[in-house]
Amino acid sequence: MQSNLVGEYRNDYNPNWCPGCGDYGVLRSVGMAFQELGLRNEQIVMVSGIGCNGRFPHNFKTYGIHTLHGRVLPIAQGIHIANPELCVVGIAGDGDAFAIGGGHVPHTARRNPDITYIVLDNGIYGQTKGQPSPTTPLGYKTKVTPEGNQEDPIDITRLALAYGVSFLARGFPGKPNHLAHLIAEGIRHRGFALIHVLNPCPTFHDTWKEYPAKTVEIGPEHDPNDYDAALGLIGRQDKIPIGIIYKQTRPTLAERVRVTSLQKLELKQVLSTFR
Ligand SMILES: Cc1ncc(C[n+]2csc(CCOP(=O)(O)OP(=O)(O)O)c2C)c(N)n1
Structure with a gap:
């Protein structure tokens, strides 16, 4: 599915994801x-x-780290602090981001590093063959929950707003141009941007038909700077709104820490020992 459009960023690696x-x-x-x-x-x-x-970083001719389960955010924050000029993009599943890595999200939100965190929420543990994740719907049958999942799912957008992320958007890969624009806006935003992706897993939790019917694009009447309006939007019961839900301007982690030139020099020396 390699696109000419993004050829300058993509390498020849072929991902082995399910069709x-x-x-x-x-x-x-x-x-x-x-x-x-x-x-x-x-x-x-x-x-x-x-x-x-x-496997995301393997596909790009950019810098990249395929790190430990649940540890995207600590690594991404370290990179941001070492060099705030870089565009740092974290990628994680709902399990990685909100099960094993769930403890990192509130602390990243309150620090507000300039990183974009794309959470691919397929509502399942895909790689380990379909166990329920924190966002699996109540009652959903999997191989390990043959009588249906007995746990209520968390709401990623509600948690993100409560934690204080400074940018929150939600998209769906069935609308690739819309999703691309949301990701671009997340990167453009100076601070911690969380992009919640409603991501179908055709093998273990197929939502390709469900989401086009359930989602609705957020219209221009919504003011993303209005926190209460953002809360109201994600509370909608009839539809799942996609688009920019919330954004707020406040200092980033690097701006607050104000790393002095001397500290930067020392940090560079430490980092050079790993090369
Ligand atoms: C420390 C640790 N615990 C557990 C695992 C097993 N494990 C691998 S992937 C995964 C969950 C994957 O689900 P998710 O993060 O939602 O990503 P997806 O595969 O659905 O894209 C788990 C539990 C692991 N690799 N490392």
């Missing part, structure tokens, strides 16, 4: 977002964890 996996679409949208922003490959660092989506 119809939403990850292919998100991959394309990420490349389109880089293109929309005119970023150079060497400006970008992609950080992924463990899961089907963990």
Whole structure:
């Protein structure tokens, strides 16, 4: 599914995701977002964890780290602090981001590093063959929950707003141009941007038909700077709104820490020992 549109960012690596996996679409949208922003490959660092989506950085001619399960955010924050000029993009599944890595999200939100965190929410543990994740719907049958999932799902957007992320958007790979624009806006935003992707997993949790009917694009009447309006939007019961839900301007982690030139020099020396 390699697109000419994003050829300048993509390498020859062929992902081995299942046919119809939403990850292919998100991959394309990420490349389109880089293109929309005119970023150079060497400006970008992609950080992924463990899961089907963990292969993301392998597909790009950018810098990248395929790190440990649940540890995307600590690594991404370290990169941002070491070099705030870089465009740091974290990629994680719902399991990586909100199960094993769930403790990192509130602390990243309150620090507000300038990183974009794309959470590919397929409502299942895909790589380990379909166990329920924190976002699996109540009652959903999997191989390990043959009588239906007995746990209520968490609401990623509600948590993100409560934690204080400074940018929140939601998209769907069935609308690749729309999703690409949301990712580009997340990268453009100076601060912690969380992009919640409603991502179908045709093998273990197929939502390709469900989401087009359930989602609705957020219209121009919504003011994303209005926190209460954002809360109201995600509380809608009739439809799942997609688009920019919330944005707020406040200092980033690097701006607050104000790393002095001397500290930067020392940090560079430490980092050079790992090369
Ligand atoms: C420390 C650790 N615990 C558990 C695992 C097993 N494991 C691998 S991927 C995964 C969950 C994947 O689900 P998700 O993050 O939602 O990504 P997806 O595969 O659905 O894209 C788990 C539990 C692991 N690799 N490392």
